[in-house]
Amino acid sequence: MLVSAKExxxxxxxGKYAVGQFNINNLEWTKAILLTAQEQNSPxxxxxxxxxxxxxxxxxxxxxxxxxxxxxxxxxxxxALHLDHGSYEGAKKCIAAGFSSVMFDGSHYPIEENIxxxxxxxxxxxxxxxxLEAEVGSIGGEEDGVVGAGECADPNECKMIADxxxxxxxxxxxxIHGKYPENWAGLSFDTLDAIQQLTGDMPxxxxxxxxxxxxxxxxxxxxxxxxxxxxxxxQLSFAEATRKYIEEGKDLQGKGFDPRKLLAPGFExxxxxxxxxxxxxxxxxxx
Ligand code: 13P
Numbered sequence: 567m568l569v570s571a572k573e574x575x576x577x578x579x580x581g582k583y584a585v586g587q588f589n590i591n592n593l594e595w596t597k598a599i600l601l602t603a604q605e606q607n608s609p610x611x612x613x614x615x616x617x618x619x620x621x622x623x624x625x626x627x628x629x630x631x632x633x634x635x636x637x638x639x640x641x642x643x644x645x646a647l648h649l650d651h652g653s654y655e656g657a658k659k660c661i662a663a664g665f666s667s668v669m670f671d672g673s674h675y676p677i678e679e680n681i682x683x684x685x686x687x688x689x690x691x692x693x694x695x696x697x698l699e700a701e702v703g704s705i706g707g708e709e710d711g712v713v714g715a716g717e718c719a720d721p722n723e724c725k726m727i728a729d730x731x732x733x734x735x736x737x738x739x740x741x742i743h744g745k746y747p748e749n750w751a752g753l754s755f756d757t758l759d760a761i762q763q764l765t766g767d768m769p770x771x772x773x774x775x776x777x778x779x780x781x782x783x784x785x786x787x788x789x790x791x792x793x794x795x796x797x798x799x800x801q802l803s804f805a806e807a808t809r810k811y812i813e814e815g816k817d818l819q820g821k822g823f824d825p826r827k828l829l830a831p832g833f834e835x836x837x838x839x840x841x842x843x844x845x846x847x848x849x850x851x852x853x
Pocket of ligand 1: 744774
């Protein structure tokens with residue numbers, strides 16, 4: 567069922583667990599994540615970056631593929647199709663293409679401009695019943711060639727954006743996209759605590775879910791995080807399983823070169839990673 571992320575995240579915040587956003591790159595990724603969500607009876611959010619949207623031949627291709635797959639696979643758990651780190655133009659395109667949720671990342675604009683653009687999108691999304699994620703304070707690391715410095719968000723600015731009526735709010739708390747460096751200082755729980763005190767019931771979003779230790783994930787959830795984004799970790803498990811298959815020479819045995827065989831270990835690896843995260847985030851059985 568393709569739905570907005572509002573209800574699933576409101577329930578998650580009240581129930582003190584988090585719903586995973588898993589980024590998709592192609593058909594195998596999408597199928598693996600949808601099937602795992604159904605098996606685990608968990609709500610799920612499919613994330614699409616602007617780069618991945620382009621790679622998959624545009625947002626309409628993605629939206630139509632996801633809707634058809636939900637139908638053909640008989641997926642009954644709540645699924646949100648969400649633009650990840652969208653530009654203002656990208657958000658509008660995804661709304662037109664049939665996404666059920668968008669993120670407008672205005673964190674690189676001065677706060678006044680972030681507020682102005684976010685406000686306009688709140689109006690559009692509310693009218694259409696879509697969920698909207700906004701961001702304050704950039705998230706470190708690289709994504710689609712954009713490198714963020716990874717600053718902690720100003721809790722007062724978070725409150726200003728939350729008050730615009732967004733569905734969920736991503737705030738930088740020392741988190742980074744991709745692998746964490748050896749000398750990473752960890753998440754700033756003081757910042758998270760201050761943000762949650764000011765924003766109350768607003769579901770908070772933790773980006774950069776790859777490689778955050780389990781105890782920090784649990785603490786973040788206890789302080790109001792109800793959506794956690796994971797991308798790199800699925801890519802790493804897919805690559806590792808595919809490498810193993812080829813290094814063992816399995817593509818050279820029989821019809822092992824058939825893409826349906828060649829991509830199968832990577833597909834299973836994504837499923838295992840998604841299952842592990844759903845267990846850690848506490849969303850299993852919460853559909
Ligand atoms: P990772 O690639 O670090 O898991 O981050 C994913 C993310 O935050 C997508 O917005």
